[in-house]
Amino acid sequence: MSGQSQFTSQLKRYYSLYTGGVIGFIVLLSILEQMGVPNQTLGYIFLGVTVSLYAGIGILSKTSDVSEYYVAGRRIPALFNGMATAADWMSAASFIGLAGTLYISGYDGLAFVMGWTGGYCLVALFLAPYLRKFGQYTVPDFLGARYGGDGPRMIGVFAAILCSFTYVIAQIYGLGLIVSRFTGLDFGVGVFVGLGSILFCSFLGGMRAVTWTQVSQYVILIVAYMIPVIWLSVKHTGNPVPQIAYGYVLEQVTAREQVLNDAQTPEGAREAEVRAILKQRQSESEAKLRALAAGGEDYLAAERAQLEAKVAALIGRQAGDDEIAGAQLALVEFPADVVAARNLWRAEVETNRLKSSPIPAHAEPYAGPDDETRDNKRKNFLALVFCLMVGTAALPHILMRFYTTTSVKEARLSVFWSLLFISLLYLTAPALAVLAKYDVYTLLVGSSFSELPSWVSAWASVDKALMNVSDINKDGIVQLAEVTIGGDLIVLATPEIAGLPYVVTALVAAGGLAAALSTADGLMLTIANALSHDVYYKMIDPKAPTGRRLAISKGLLLVVAVCAAYVTSLKPGDILFMVGAAFSLAGSAFFPALVLGIFWKRANKIGAIAGMISGLSVCMIYMYITYPFFGVNTPLWWDINPISAGIFGIPVGFVGVIIGSVLSRPPAAKVQALVDYVRYPNMAGDESRGVS
């Protein structure tokens, strides 16, 4: 035991030095910035140094020992496993997307905050200590041993790959986005640079390397997230603890919302004026849609001809260059066919409808014009929270981390540390959303178009979907309804909104990169391990020598990486949906079989197979028939959105396990003994099982 405590204190020393080093590095770079080093170079240095740091840790932790490779030798102290789990957990979606979602949807976005933290209660109460006691290598391992036979293990492998792969695509997508935006590299190149560094970490050292890089990634991501928010908080409230201070700012924001929504005030009147124009545009687009439905291709051709005639007329009477260019642009942007036209105009109707309605109150739960909308929102909020929580307690790459602690006691503690480190970010994100909103509502709204803050024009030039301001009512003053802000902007632009030096912007990019890399690391390792350990070693060749097992795992890692990069390059769908889908899928497939496997001795193989297949199928079918991407578009069941498909899949999974088990023979005495084995941290006779 003293060896372990020496190891822990050594780790504490290393990582304190490391954290100091990170801060020193940031200071050094800000000095370089003051000396006039260009921003682009600073961005390159930042990304280059951090990525090579992770790769360096990967090389230092290379291993060819099975236990080190799969579970980091089971000697990770609770505190460090907590940090690694937190980094594993917080993905690009949490780091970049969460504050933006909260900015846009206010209270309703908090479903993600609660869902992504409350799930750890389920991990702590139902899974972590028992899986640690079981003490093998993967989640399908537990299913295989508890239920016997290859059936449950195989379904486990399939589900683990399905949800991890869905999730990893979202990470790699985020990775490509960050690298390409901050270095100017092409999206595809960005994907491969990021992927290369992931491979370096997990390829050589498996779980051991991934753990130590994740700890260092956590440090970078949390520092990067906190600095700009603390700065903003000091600026607006004089209080350096944003989580406490933003209550006051929220009051201001709410007061501001009321002013802007009240047409009696001068500012509210101007907002109303802009909204009226937007309402007008909405009905124009609706009229075009109706005409398109009636006239089809002919209508489109007639409209195009009209635009062409207009351009010709303008050129004919030698109008101003601006006017001609405008007309030509309209012609170029005119939709090519009926489908494109329909999509474009539908999107126009939707954006104009949103922007022409009054500002929803940030703190109001389930805001809506009538009781039906409000009830609907509440139902979906609760369903989403439920799916995210249960999914948290079922995602294999998270559960796997609890195999790496030294003992059951440490596993329990480690859930606490994980949740603490995760909460640091999740308590801050709502504060960031409110602080950023305050800045936009007070500083941007009401300012003059001739002197917009520099970050507005900088981001507007990057991407119109992220930031767009146009003087709709031509009064030269910015109204809120004239501002379009994309969710992803909030975190990335906060340093500029707060007026911080460029170094902090680069730091935030590095933080986002760390978040995406650490999650992708864990996920790819999960997929490769499921294939090499569960499929190859446990099912195909149980006598395989360790060398070959690890070689196969490493080879598969490469294959998985290439597949993931390929699928990402097709740019499928919406990131938030993919992440949410992974949770619903994992929850439906794993949670019932895992929990009943521990808490109900009667659960048996038939039950597990029935439960996992039925839960997963219901979940997949519901997503398939309702998510617009697949084009089936069946009406929703009880108005539940496809992202929360787990609300149907999870109960069906439980019922499946119970019915299947009751209808068939109870499991063998040996299996019941295994259940006892995992329930008690220590039992006489444990040693004879030889599980280390």
Place this chain on the structure above:
Amino acid sequence: MQASERHQRYWRSNLRMTGVLLVIWFVATFVVSWFARELQTLTVLGFPFSFFMAAQGALLIYLLLVGYYAWRMGKLDKRYGVGEDA
């Protein structure tokens, strides 16, 4: 190896505690969110109550829950002599 009487008592205490903590978890998450519109007129630390609960309160309760469970289970391990260092 059959679980002894002592082990069964340990397991029952564990189940009881798990049940109680789960109820707290459920109330803090789902019951409070269900009544969010009714509760928003209350104010805590300058926040509307339901916003505070979803953004901070629930998270702090989860942390306490998980921390208490780890601490209490450590005690139970010792009392029933099923701890790893027993």
